[in-house]
Amino acid sequence: MKNYKFATLFVTAYLVLYAVLTANNTPYSVVTAMFVLSPFLVIWMALTVLKYARYSGKELNDEEWGYQDKEKTELNGDD
Numbered sequence: 001m002k003n004y005k006f007a008t009l010f011v012t013a014y015l016v017l018y019a020v021l022t023a024n025n026t027p028y029s030v031v032t033a034m035f036v037l038s039p040f041l042v043i044w045m046a047l048t049v050l051k052y053a054r055y056s057g058k059e060l061n062d063e064e065w066g067y068q069d070k071e072k073t074e075l076n077g078d079d
Contacts, residue, residue, distance in 0.1 A: 007048040011041050 018034045 002048075002052050004045075004049045004051075004053045007045045011045040014038070014041055 014034075015038070018031070018038065021034070022031055
């Protein structure tokens with residue numbers, strides 16, 4: 001599935017539903033089944049976001065890592 005927004009909303013709704021059902025004394029088998037399925041949904045969501053979401057931030061060029069809110073000169077550690 002190429003729609004990362006749907007994946008994110010679906011997994012978030014699933015988590016909210018799981019929390020509500022757990023708090024409302026839902027049968028143990030239903031809660032357990034949802035719990036067992038949840039890691040697969042989270043992995044699916046993460047892979048979908050990494051594969052299809054577009055990054056519109058600043059490119060790092062030859063740097064290995066960086067922060068968008070700091071300039072390179074501010075990261076030298078000498079305060």
